[in-house]
Amino acid sequence: MRERGRRTRGVLAVVAAAVLGVAGCDAVGGDSAAPSESAKPSPKPTPLWDRSPGSVAAVGDSITRGFDACDVLSDCPEASWATGVSPEVDSLAVRLLGRTGAARRSWNYAVTGARMADLPGQMAQAVRRKPQLVTVMVGANDACRSTPSAMTSVSAFRADFEDSLRSLRKALPKAQVFVASVPNLKRLWSEGRNSPMGKQVWKLGICPSMLGDADALDSAAALRRDTVQKRVEDYNKVLEEVCAEDKRCRHDGGAVYDYRFGTAQLSRWDYFHPSVNGQARLAEIAYRTVTAKKPLT
Numbered sequence: 001m002r003e004r005g006r007r008t009r010g011v012l013a014v015v016a017a018a019v020l021g022v023a024g025c026d027a028v029g030g031d032s033a034a035p036s037e038s039a040k041p042s043p044k045p046t047p048l049w050d051r052s053p054g055s056v057a058a059v060g061d062s063i064t065r066g067f068d069a070c071d072v073l074s075d076c077p078e079a080s081w082a083t084g085v086s087p088e089v090d091s092l093a094v095r096l097l098g099r100t101g102a103a104r105r106s107w108n109y110a111v112t113g114a115r116m117a118d119l120p121g122q123m124a125q126a127v128r129r130k131p132q133l134v135t136v137m138v139g140a141n142d143a144c145r146s147t148p149s150a151m152t153s154v155s156a157f158r159a160d161f162e163d164s165l166r167s168l169r170k171a172l173p174k175a176q177v178f179v180a181s182v183p184n185l186k187r188l189w190s191e192g193r194n195s196p197m198g199k200q201v202w203k204l205g206i207c208p209s210m211l212g213d214a215d216a217l218d219s220a221a222a223l224r225r226d227t228v229q230k231r232v233e234d235y236n237k238v239l240e241e242v243c244a245e246d247k248r249c250r251h252d253g254g255a256v257y258d259y260r261f262g263t264a265q266l267s268r269w270d271y272f273h274p275s276v277n278g279q280a281r282l283a284e285i286a287y288r289t290v291t292a293k294k295p296l297t
Contacts, residue, residue, distance in 0.1 A: 048247050051291045053132035053176060055105040056093045058082035059122040060137040063183075064110035068267035069276050073204075075112055081274070081282035082135045083108045089279045092135065092178075092286040107131070115141045116157045119164040127171040134168060134175055135286065137256070139182035139235045144207035148227040151209065158238045165246055177249040178290055180282070181236045181257040185210045186229045191261060192271030201270040211272065232257075250295050255285045 058064050058080065066084060070076035078084045083106040084091040085099060093106035107129050109122045116138055126134055142152035168175060185207065192198040193214045202211040210228045213221055236257055243249040263271070265278030274282060289295075 049250065049295075050132065050176060051293070053096060053290075054101075055129070055131045056083060056096065056102075056133045056135065057106070057126035057129050057131035058108045058110055058135045058137075059119060059126055060110040060135070060180075061114040061139075061141050062110075062112035063140065063274060063282070064108065064135070064137050065112050066279060067112050068270050068273040069279055072201075072269040077108050079276050079279050080108055080110075081279045081286060082106075082110075082137070084279065086276065086279075088276050089283055091279075091283045092290065095283065095287045096133075096290070110137075113141060114138060115152060116160045117152070119160055120167060123164045123168050127168060127175075130172060131175060133178060133290065135178045135180070136164075137180040137282075139232070139239065140185065140207070142235060143182070143185060143209065143228050143231050145209050148209050148224055148231070151228070151231050154231070154234045154238060157235055158242065161238060161242050165242065165249070169246065174248065176290075177243070177246065178286055179239050179243045179249060179251045180286065181239060181252050181254050182232050183259070183261070184229075184257050185232055186225055188261060188266070188272050189214065189225065191263060191266060195263075195271045197269070198271030202272070206270055206272055250289055250292075252285055252289050253295075255289070256282065259285065 060082075062068075062075070064080055064082050066076035066079040066081075068074070068076075069079040076084075079086045079089050081089060081091055083093045083102065085094065085102055087099075091102065093102035096102075097105055107126065109125045111118065111122065114122065119136070119138055123134070139157070142157055145151050165177065168177065189210050192202070192211075199214045202208075202214060210225055212224075236254060240251045240254070243251040259281060261274070261278055261281075265275055265281055267273045267275050267278075
């Protein structure tokens with residue numbers, strides 16, 4: 001009996017300890033409710049910028065049309081940095097969608113000779129396709145006029161760009177926009193002026209405000225080119241500022257303007273427009289900007 005009593009007291013002690021242990025664990029939480037077994041972590045918010053859009057529409061000017069990349073004084077859209085299917089270019093659309101996808105789900109509404117005033121109309125065409133990404137490269141022709149005084153004013157340039165983005169946003173609130181800066185026109189003059197053939201083609205009317213009298217180095221010619229260059233810089237500031245106001249717009253951070261086009265990246269016919277190699281470099285810049293985790297600055 002004595003042995004049985006000791007065993008009974010031992011069992012009761014173990015049970016009491018267990019009960020106290022459970023109570024102690026419960027006491028740690030104070031008065032807070034125990035977490036629900038059905039509680040799940042909140043889903044991550046969908047990012048504003050999709051780095052793998054499913055369709056691409058391009059608007060802009062001769063550069064996006066691949067002008068003079070394949071043949072003299074001719075468009076070559078298959079070599080376009082934005083939507084071309086040339087394996088030598090590996091365009092933005094091909095990099096994002098694959099070659100088959102690019103052929104089916106990318107569209108090029110750029111027009112050779114287009115200026116910013118033409119962008120609203122091009123954008124209206126593009127939105128009919130309901131693209132997930134729209135690429136914009138325009139502004140060179142606004143500076144490439146017969147004389148510096150004929151260049152598009154900065155205020156008009158801004159107004160047309162803002163109008164274009166507003167119309168896009170009204171039709172497609174979630175569409176993304178990639179905006180390329182205007183190339184450094186003075187550098188293009190510097191690179192191409194050593195080509196006799198290039199200078200002959202320039203005389204046909206390619207960017208006369210910058211390329212006219214290509215060999216002239218007097219103060220008047222220098223002032224003319226500097227005036228055009230300053231206007232390009234002002235255009236680029238507008239592109240960056242207006243894009244920054246739209247949460248689904250990415251500017252290239254001046255990458256196209258800063259790119260040092262050499263003779264290999266320029267058309268062998270006019271030494272001004274990008275060659276196939278130059279188009280490939282533009283595609284690299286665009287793809288790097290579109291797929292970056294954060295906007296490039």
